[in-house]
Amino acid sequence: MGEPPVGAQPGVGLRDWLAQAALPLWIGAGFDPVRRLFHERLGFDGVPCNPPALRLMVQARQIATYVRAADDGHGAAGATALACMAQVRKRYWRADGAPGWVFSLAPDGTPADTRRDLYAHAFVLYACAWSYRLSGERTWLETARQTVDEITTLFGTAQVGGYLDTVPGQDGFRRQNPHMHLLEAFLALVEVGGGEVYLDHARALAVLGMRHFMLPGGAVGELFTPLWQPAAPPGQNRTEPGHVFEWAWLLAEYARLAGEGAGSPFMRASEQLHAFGMRHGVCPDTLAVCDAVTEQGFPLEATTRIWQQTEFIRQLARRAAGGDDAAARLVAPACARFARAYVPPALRGGWFDRLGVDDTPLDGYMPASSLYHIYGAVREIGSGSSLSAEVAV
Numbered sequence: 001m002g003e004p005p006v007g008a009q010p011g012v013g014l015r016d017w018l019a020q021a022a023l024p025l026w027i028g029a030g031f032d033p034v035r036r037l038f039h040e041r042l043g044f045d046g047v048p049c050n051p052p053a054l055r056l057m058v059q060a061r062q063i064a065t066y067v068r069a070a071d072d073g074h075g076a077a078g079a080t081a082l083a084c085m086a087q088v089r090k091r092y093w094r095a096d097g098a099p100g101w102v103f104s105l106a107p108d109g110t111p112a113d114t115r116r117d118l119y120a121h122a123f124v125l126y127a128c129a130w131s132y133r134l135s136g137e138r139t140w141l142e143t144a145r146q147t148v149d150e151i152t153t154l155f156g157t158a159q160v161g162g163y164l165d166t167v168p169g170q171d172g173f174r175r176q177n178p179h180m181h182l183l184e185a186f187l188a189l190v191e192v193g194g195g196e197v198y199l200d201h202a203r204a205l206a207v208l209g210m211r212h213f214m215l216p217g218g219a220v221g222e223l224f225t226p227l228w229q230p231a232a233p234p235g236q237n238r239t240e241p242g243h244v245f246e247w248a249w250l251l252a253e254y255a256r257l258a259g260e261g262a263g264s265p266f267m268r269a270s271e272q273l274h275a276f277g278m279r280h281g282v283c284p285d286t287l288a289v290c291d292a293v294t295e296q297g298f299p300l301e302a303t304t305r306i307w308q309q310t311e312f313i314r315q316l317a318r319r320a321a322g323g324d325d326a327a328a329r330l331v332a333p334a335c336a337r338f339a340r341a342y343v344p345p346a347l348r349g350g351w352f353d354r355l356g357v358d359d360t361p362l363d364g365y366m367p368a369s370s371l372y373h374i375y376g377a378v379r380e381i382g383s384g385s386s387l388s389a390e391v392a393v
Helices: 014-028 056-071 078-092 119-134 139-155 175-189 198-211 242-258 264-279 306-321 325-342 370-382
Strands: 041-043 112-114 292-294 300-301 363-366
Touching: 014 056, 014 325, 014 370, 041 300, 056 078, 056 119, 078 119, 119 139, 119 175, 119 306, 139 175, 139 370, 175 198, 175 242, 242 264, 242 306, 264 306, 306 325, 306 370
Parallel strands: none
Antiparallel strands: 041 363, 292 300
């Protein structure tokens, strides 16, 4: 891919970096005006380097990010994102004549992978919610309603709770991750006024998460049997600290939207998750969030992904805004490390996705899917007073 280019102006705060560098890059070089879809990846030189197929998940994440940004007053890409959403609806939804959204499209626009993926469907709902918020077009609420019906029919497992990961199935396991993002999507639909039915859906997933995904001690398991038992023997189950922080944030968000108080089981679970993440997932010296530990907190993977750092920062910012002094003291240094290690000025709005233990980049490209995580974290920072304007990139 060549060396990262130079020439960006340093000293711009994270929010300014997002508005002035990252958002313009990914709606410019990161968007294909011919196909009217987002690219999956850019090289460090800013040139697209797509895999053969374009995944539904990436399209929905990028759309949601840009319509939220437009609604928040950042940039003028909302119309482009809404037009892209219309294209995605036309090309991915029932593209093979069957219910649901296909997983990916080939370069010629035909379905490349027709499996139905719960994770991708969750992000369709998320994009529908924020598209409705920006446009006011009820088409997106109706699309969400029909998609929820299809999710229930395609993936639902009422007898044991939750949903299948994919149809057809890829293996014999079940995962918490798509359920977490489905919870996030339902909360977004509540936030934009989609209806109280989505709060009921969100509550069911929050309860499922606390009952099955949370393991003793505050970890979040990743992989489960069909009956929601941890897939590995005790002490060998993988936990990703970024997901621990993500669940902590989402349970607190559910409590906020549902009017649950600080003593509710959802807030108690959020506190327990946060404590586990801080104790076992964050290096106290560098504030780097590692990729994986066991459910007992023993290290599994010392590498670090950008998305795990953003979920840590978002959770810190929320707690800081709520009066947590310990979290407030960590926001600025966590953001400073994030800016230094992951979004150097030379990348001009791009990022390193995965770093080794010495902060050396391990991948040769920039995945578009990271922008959704970055925007969520910086948005949370902007909603409170916990970030010093001097944090620079």
